[in-house]
Amino acid sequence: MTSAKKVAFYTLGCKLNFSETSTIARDFSSEGFERVDFSEKADIYVINTCSVTENADKRFKSIVKQAQKINEDAFVAAIGCYAQLKPEELADVDGVDLVLGATEKFNITSYINDLLDNPEQRSRDGAQIHSCEIEDADFYVGSYSIGDRTRAFLKVQDGCDYKCTYCTIPLARGISRSDTLENVLYNAAEISKKEIKEIVLTGVNIGDYGKGEFGNKKHEHTFFELCQALDTVEGIERLRISSIEPNLLKNETIDFVAQSNSFVPHFHIPLQSGSDTLLKLMKRRYMSGLYVDRVSRIKTVMPNACIGVDVIVGFPGETEELFLETYNFLNELDISYLHVFTYSERENTEAASMEGVVPKKTRAKRSKMLRGLSAKKRRAYYESQLGNSLTVLFEGENKEGYIHGFTENYVKVKTPWNPELVNTLHNIILTKIDDDGMVRFEFVTTEVVNS
Missing domain, CATH: 2.40.50 (OB fold (Dihydrolipoamide Acetyltransferase, E2P))
Known part of the structure; x- marks a missing residue:
């Protein structure tokens, strides 16, 4: 290229997406592109998409329009989970030039350079689509965010082997696979050189850490062993676990965090429902009793620990009685805050064809109730920390x-x-x-x- 092209990034969704966006941005920088803020004029706009909820899907169009208002001649590329699940749908959005699936997104600079060198390939009739069958997403690409925030998000695992009936993530990211322990420690050391004080461990299902590539179900290392190794990295003041399934959060990990040099007393543990009836319909791998046990164990060894909870409202079959079961379960639990997700139907999931559909107005009402409970829980937790x-x-x-x-x-x-x-x-x-x-x-x- 004769002059540096400007590239801007917008990330939807989870911490894992932020870590991957940051790594992809560094790839652009290493090839001579200049990174600018998404609100500035750029030659290329890259949107890292999410498809966990219907709302994340809808936001994509508005973000494309935002980019076009700044520079109508810019290239717009869509990557990420939504791009893997519905590439044709994204390609049909006016202004989109390139859609890359789960494996291709890490080669985005090659596709962009090809478009820049051959502008005649660009067509307003639809974007170029490069996507794979999700079964082909069987290799691991390490990522971490740096330079965007005070803390860094370090990806240690990708994909998921669980079959939760509401979730599209296995369809968007493929099988569970992990980074090598050696590479995780290398990346953590690189982050520490940047004087970043906190690392947040991220992945789709990080408690499943240790599975190798190509569908190897054997765990080379466990999540507990990963924590032990990371605790020895010099220069990192804090290590935080982003989210971990309750059935994979073992006593040994909880006890280790309680006496760790670097790991902080903060856990985010998905619950999804306090009703065992709904947990079974969701095909979760635990019942509510195990969740109570995990919270109790944490609070026993770390009384001041913060515990965040993911919960879904409006799942098919959620009667008023079952919703109140969840509400009362959470109300009585010693937790600190909630992340409330209103159930939305996702194509190619079991739940989308289940009976007992909850009206959207009822979903919204229940969501509001749980958000109110979250505010109450957070206030109570903060009050418990005054004077500390x-x-x-x-x-x-x-x-x-x-x-x-x-x-x-x-x-x-x-x-x-x-x-x-x-x-x-x-x-x-x-x-x-x-x-x-x-x-x-x-x-x-x-x-x-x-x-």
Whole structure:
């Protein structure tokens, strides 16, 4: 290329998508492209898509329009889960030039360079589609985010072998497979060189870590062994587990986190329903009793631990009685917050053809109830932490005159903006909860911790 082309990225969905976007962005930079913000004029706009919910699908069109308003002549490429599941649908969106599936997305620079060198290939009648059969997504590509945030998202696993009846992720990402322990440790060390203080471990089903490529079901290493090894990486102050299935969160891991040098007391554990009847319909691999056991174990060894919960409302067959079973289950559980997902029908899933469809108005009502419960749970958790001495890692953004940060156990705090605090750790004492739900604090000392 005679001059540096500008490329911008937009990521929908999970932390795993953010880690992959960041890695793909570095590939562009290494080939001479200049990365700019998505709100700026670029020659190429790359949208990393999600297809967990119907809403994520709908947002794609608006993001394409946003890019076109900035530069109507730009190339627009769609990658990610939605691109794998429905490539033709994305290709039909006006303005889209390139759609890449699960394996092809990691070769995006080759496809883009080809389009730039051969502009006559570009057609407004539809985008180029390069996608694979999902069975071909049997190899692993490591990724991590860096330079975008105070913390880094480190991908350690991809794909899923579970057959949950509502989920399209196995169709979009393929079988469960993992990075090698050696490569994970190498990437963690690379992140530490960038003076990033926190790593968040991500994947589709990270508790299943250790399965090799090509459908090898044998675990070369366990998730527990991964945690043990990462705890020895120098320069990383914090390690956080993004989300882990309750049946794969073992006592040995919980106990290890409780005495770890780096792992923080914060767990995000998908529940989906507090009703065993619905858990069976969902084909989850546990019942509610096991979930109670996991929460109890965490709170026994880490009383101040933060526990987040994923829950789905409006799943087929969810009667008012079964919904209230979930609501009461969560209300009585010693948890800290909820991520509430309103069920939406996804093609090629068992649940899409199940009886007992819940009206959308009822789904919305139940979702609102659980979001209200989440706010109540978060407030109660924050109140339980007032007076505690904790450590905060400050973020890098000035939001209405304040700088925000998170304690090791995921309490969100704020203080007047001070750029010198960005990406630093400080010992604090939590003092009061503001009207916006965030927590004020006092510095124990003004010294930076471990830097």
